[in-house]
Amino acid sequence: xxxxxxxxxxxxxxxxxxxxxxxxxxxxxxxxxxxxxxxxxxxxxxxxxxxxxxxxxxxxxxxxxxxxxxxxxxxxxxxxxxxxxxxxxxxxxxxxxxxxxxxxxxxxxxxxxxxxxxxxxxxxxxxxxx
Amino acid sequence: xxxxxxxxxxxxxxxxxxxxxxxxxxxxxxxxxxxxxxxxxxxxxxxxxxxxxxxxxxxxxxxxxxxxxxxxxxxxxxxxxxxxxxxxxxxxxxxxxxxxxxxxxxxxxxxxxxxxxxxxxxxxxxxxxxxxxxxxxxxxxxxxxxxxxxxxxxxxxxxxxxxxxxxxxxxxxxxxxxxxxxxxxxxxxxxxxxxxxxxxxxxxxxxxxxxxxxxxxxxxxxxxxxxxxxxxxxxxxxxxxxxxxxxxxxxxxxxxxxxxxxxxxxxxxxxxxxxxxxxxxxxxxxxxxxx
Numbered sequence: 107x108x109x110x111x112x113x114x115x116x117x118x119x120x121x122x123x124x125x126x127x128x129x130x131x132x133x134x135x136x137x138x139x140x141x142x143x144x145x146x147x148x149x150x151x152x153x154x155x156x157x158x159x160x161x162x163x164x165x166x167x168x169x170x171x172x173x174x175x176x177x178x179x180x181x182x183x184x185x186x187x188x189x190x191x192x193x194x195x196x197x198x199x200x201x202x203x204x205x206x207x208x209x210x211x212x213x214x215x216x217x218x219x220x221x222x223x224x225x226x227x228x229x230x231x232x233x234x235x236x
Numbered sequence: 237x238x239x240x241x242x243x244x245x246x247x248x249x250x251x252x253x254x255x256x257x258x259x260x261x262x263x264x265x266x267x268x269x270x271x272x273x274x275x276x277x278x279x280x281x282x283x284x285x286x287x288x289x290x291x292x293x294x295x296x297x298x299x300x301x302x303x304x305x306x307x308x309x310x311x312x313x314x315x316x317x318x319x320x321x322x323x324x325x326x327x328x329x330x331x332x333x334x335x336x337x338x339x340x341x342x343x344x345x346x347x348x349x350x351x352x353x354x355x356x357x358x359x360x361x362x363x364x365x366x367x368x369x370x371x372x373x374x375x376x377x378x379x380x381x382x383x384x385x386x387x388x389x390x391x392x393x394x395x396x397x398x399x400x401x402x403x404x405x406x407x408x409x410x411x412x413x414x415x416x417x418x419x420x421x422x423x424x425x426x427x428x429x430x431x432x433x434x435x436x437x438x439x440x441x442x443x444x445x446x447x448x449x450x451x452x453x454x455x456x457x458x459x460x461x462x463x464x465x466x467x468x469x470x471x472x473x474x475x476x477x478x479x480x481x482x483x484x485x486x487x488x489x490x491x492x493x494x495x496x497x498x499x500x501x502x503x504x505x506x507x508x509x510x511x512x513x514x515x516x517x518x519x520x521x522x523x524x525x526x527x
Contacts (some may be wrong), residue, residue, distance in 0.1 A: 118469050119386075120274075120278070149446060149449060150446050152458050152459065174286060179446075186284055186285060
């Protein structure tokens with residue numbers, strides 16, 4: 107039996123990525139990284155800043171996301187996100203810029219714990235990519 | 237009757253107007269194609285978003301504890317209307333249709349003794365509404381600088397709306413925009429976004445049970461603000477496609493009318509020229525006869 111399922115990554119402007127031969131997807135869900143294989147139970151969760159790994163037989167692709175929602179149902183994985191970049195296309199200088207923005211965000215005063223957590227998470231992820 | 241010179245000038249001016257409207261039509265047609273494509277590409281996102289929210293809102297058993305963005309503030313005294321129009325004119329009835337729809341809604345709501353507040357998106361709507369409803373307009377947003385509708389702008393509008401909702405400045409929020417049907421038809425729409433009217437179109441496949449991580453409430457709290465931006469973005473995309481469509485057909489009409497006018501004027505010009513020639517001939521002949 108095949109172990110493959112379908113993934114759609116959608117951003118507001120277009121279909122970002124569609125694949126139907128995915129073996130495993132690792133998403134940075136809000137409460138920790140989550141690996142999704144075929145026949146996973148239906149689930150809805152949202153993302154924190156991190157890296158999505160899409161694994162097919164032939165290769166792995168990695169994407170940097172800042173936020174989003176995942177829905178898995180009937181072996182269809184939908185990822186809705188407004189900010190997504192393929193790490194291959196992400197240049198070092200761009201990462202530096204993003205880190206700067208994130209740091210400015212994290213240092214703002216008067217925010218609640220959740221926002222702070224997300225900002226810190228963003229910085230960690232970006233540093234690890236860099 | 238106007239003199240020959242005047243007619244000639246008139247013909248020239250109509251011809252150059254025709255050139256302009258023709259060029260505008262071409263530009264609108266090119267832009268329409270792009271706008272239409274991005275409107276179509278943007279659809280899956282908002283559809284999926286809607287689906288997820290529908291599933292979630294069905295999962296929320298206790299309506300009392302549901303997030304306010306979903307269930308409303310419990311009152312319906314103050315209505316916020318977001319009127320989305322274009323920044324440029326010369327697009328036929330595009331803006332007028334939205335304004336008309338919005339004005340009808342305003343008068344209905346006011347008749348019921350409720351209060352309205354208006355946010356205008358796009359400068360044309362502001363221009364037309366400020367005369368009658370100037371004191372009701374609380375914000376005017378314009379994206380003259382951005383070339384195409386983009387999500388970033390939609391998010392800005394969404395944030396403003398949510399901020400005002402959190403401060404309890406309004407109870408119900410409705411957005412007005414034109415839905416793109418085809419090049420000649422755009423349908424003005426009023427869509428309520430707060431509280432959310434979840435439409436159950438396909439109830440059968442909603443029996444699916446989901447696992448939620450974290451729990452439903454938290455996901456909903458996170459998702460609903462995003463949904464508002466998404467709905468606004470969808471409205472912006474529809475609007476920009478509609479605008480170009482409306483402009484294209486308006487300019488097409490204008491070009492055709494200018495053509496008709498040129499024909500009419502040319503006939504008049506030829507007639508009066510002929511009349512002048514005949515008059516001169518009569519003068520010469522009658523002069524010769526009298527000799």
